[in-house]
Amino acid sequence: MDILEQKRRVITTAIIAVVLTGIVIAAIVATPLINQLHSQASRSAGNVADAKTQNIQAILDQHQDLARQTASRSELARVMSEYVNGNLAVGVARTFSRPRLEDAANIIDNLAALIR
Numbered sequence: 763m764d765i766l767e768q769k770r771r772v773i774t775t776a777i778i779a780v781v782l783t784g785i786v787i788a789a790i791v792a793t794p795l796i797n798q799l800h801s802q803a804s805r806s807a808g809n810v811a812d813a814k815t816q817n818i819q820a821i822l823d824q825h826q827d828l829a830r831q832t833a834s835r836s837e838l839a840r841v842m843s844e845y846v847n848g849n850l851a852v853g854v855a856r857t858f859s860r861p862r863l864e865d866a867a868n869i870i871d872n873l874a875a876l877i878r
Contacts, residue, residue: 834862 838859845855 831865834865838862 841850841855841858844850845852
């Protein structure tokens with residue numbers, strides 16, 4: 763082997779060593795960054811899912827409340843028509859209607875001030 767070939771081999775080995783060192787360092791530095799990005803993305807997705815769950819629960823509660831009120835008012839209307847037709851005593855109508863009317867009144871803010 764002559765000197766030029768040995769020089770070429772040393773330069774080639776040095777270039778390969780520098781490139782491999784760069785790749786190893788890049789992998790070592792990138793791994794924690796990738797893990798941090800992954801955990802942040804997971805937390806963010808969890809927060810979005812929690813927010814959507816709360817929104818859906820609020821909407822469901824509103825619809826359930828509306829359905830309950832509608833059913834209560836329908837029953838109240840039926841009992842009142844029975845009373846008007848004379849098929850029901852005033853005491854029974856009062857006992858049936860009072861809790862339903864109080865429930866409706868609790869929903870309206872400042873109803874006591876309006877009544878006064």
